[in-house]
Amino acid sequence: MGHLSIRWLLSELPNLEKDGVIDGAAAARIRAHYGESAAFSSSRLAVAVFAVFGALLIGSGVILLVAHNWEHLGRGTRAAISMTPLLVSQIFVGWVVLKRFGSTAWREGSATLLALAVAAALALVDQTYHTGGDLESFLWRWALLLAPLPWLLNSTAVAMIFLAALTWWAGAAKVEGSEVLWLWPVAAAVVPHVIQVLRSDRRGLRAANLQWAIALFVCVAAGVSLENRVPGLWIVVYVGLFALMITLGAVNRRDEEGLWRRPLEAVGITGSVVLWLILSFDEPWRHIGWQHVRTTESFHEVASWVDVLLAVGLPLAAIAVMALLLDRRRHRFQLLWCLSVPLVAVVWPVVAATDSEWIGAVALNLLLFGVGIATIGTGLKTQSLATVNLGMVVVATLVVVRFFDSGFGFILKGLAFILVGIGFLVTNFVLSRRLRATVVEDR
């Protein structure tokens, strides 16, 4: 059972006992059972977290020592030294596989150490012989050597390091103008590990961490891997991506879970707000679509088709999840935030056909305003202060952005800011008082 559920159950025990649902002995037994198991699992968790951080610090320390460059040691010595951390951590991991594989702390800690030892070995060899080329080639070799480890050693920490190295590589390679088509197939190496984790404990911390890493990776990777032959296709890709994250996150969770356990929704909603704000300007909508296909530069044929595949596939996948897996009443909030998918599906072709970018900008301004207000409404109805504030942040940011954008004078801008600020404070004050009042009534 999840951490939060246990806490809830324990907090309910006094009432249940008072109302005569269970007797004192039963309550004590429940308390002993869950109290102990909760304490035990959180202490185990702490050990695992410390093991990973310890390994991270030691491994990074070794890399920094390597980076100092001990030239006077001579080539032979340095070649020997470069292999030592690698061999030691490999033997350590081998021992863990044989003797301690059941322990998350041992597994994650030793695997993290190995991941960084691989980096240290590659780095020192490159340094000693002045080989290995640019940073991107280093990151690429490192990522490839890490690829089997998350699954093989059942290590989420290494999966996160692997995705980080891969993202960094893709970014560096894209800046250099290289092709990053291999990004997706190589990243797929974490999929077996994802299945592993979701099967064993889909509500656990490891599952949440892994989803955070994947959500952030996908956000960056989608942008980096786009070839942008058809201008403006990224708009459709990202709208679809964030909607898919929000819907998948909603399918996967239960209501009592905190924000850290809802990475897909958190990234999806934050990403949506940022994306919509960008799209509320004219500029992103200028010269988009099939009439402006770029012909002057050379493009990778397969990569251009991946663009189209993502632009069609992601929104369709989001719609499929909405239609098949979400409940229209229970998931009103998520469905509201996916309104961007049908809207952009209509607006994007219209802008592309008519070359009138203002249509796109106006549509997204209306979307931001509408979704912001509706979110405030949902929050008021469900008495959730967080939801109300999310809606207000959306509306307030929209107002602020439009005011910076426009030609209004400073006095008017200043007054608008003050009004938005007062609105925030008053709503929060009134709402929190009302919430407190209902809590008191309930008692």
Add this chain to the structure above:
Amino acid sequence: MMGRRLRLALFTAVALVQIAVAGGAIVRSELALRTGEAFRFHIQPVDPVDAFRGRYVAIRFAIDRAPVADDLELRPKKRVFVPIEIDADGFAILGQADVDPPASGPYLRLRAGGIYPDEEGNRFVWVTMPFRRYYMDEDLAPKAERAVWGGRRGQREASVSVRVRDGIGVIEELYVDDVPIHQWLAENASESR
């Protein structure tokens, strides 16, 4: 659930690949350095830093293109084989690039850029040198850079010696005014500060 034996066997395979990649680079480089032929290339250095491998002197080769035959077609990023020739001053220059290694003589295996005609209409191919960094002690690298750029009488002449074997080149030493860099820094301690 996977058995311990199988997991250990698979992990051993992965570990061996990790060792082979890191160790293979050592073997290749040592072979080139011990048995390869030595050449000197003109360079233009600057001093950046790499998050993992420390400070280095970035090397821009003075020569970064090679002539090609009129009928040779190359797609960008393909491997080309470029023979190494020696100019009148004893420095290395690049001969005519081809898709196969030359029958005799030293050559480098390089990555091709695009093919362009120069001012006289001769075709040449841009090439990327595989050795573009000279890693140094974190205190010495900035001094080495200043040594090359900071001379009062303008830029000093810089070069690297490269050992070449079977198309693989490995940097051996960085020279400033024909003096190995460490020796130069020791001799000119005051100026390079």
